Amino acid sequence: MSEQPAIVPVPERQPLDEHAAASVLAYAAEQRAKVDILASVLEDIAANGYPAPETGVLWETARDAHLARLADEQPPCRLTLLGAARALSWSSRLSPSSPN
Template sequence: MSQQPDTAPVPDRQPLDEHTAASPRACAAEQRAKADALSSVSEDIAAYGYPSAEVGVPWETTRGDHLARLADEQPRVA
């Protein structure tokens, strides 16, 4: 483990108001939920093994569904 303290000194920053801070908090919560879902799948595989091919979804189907969702989204500006 690292010998660094948990909270390092932070350079001067401008605080955000609650309305502005809501967006990065929502993004962090979304990413945390995705990581939790991936972790639970990994734990399930570790405990019970891989699912059989007959009960799975072919990757082509999953890929097609994902690309269709991306095509339906509104364009975003970074």
């Protein structure tokens, strides 16, 4: 005879506002789309076998292309006068004898 696990009371949940709920749903949809793509690739491999190595892309090439896309999306980092002053102030606190 199997024992039923004890029912653990679920703590009361904190409701999300409308914007937060929409953001969570959008994130869930993005993740589901990624998983669907992965599942379709795995199904293709199961049905047809591994693709030929010469038809693939080297991981280094894929990585470099992805990093280039990310660099294009990011606005250039500009050091403001205040940021420069903070950096100089911080660096002046570090003594050459302190361990890194």
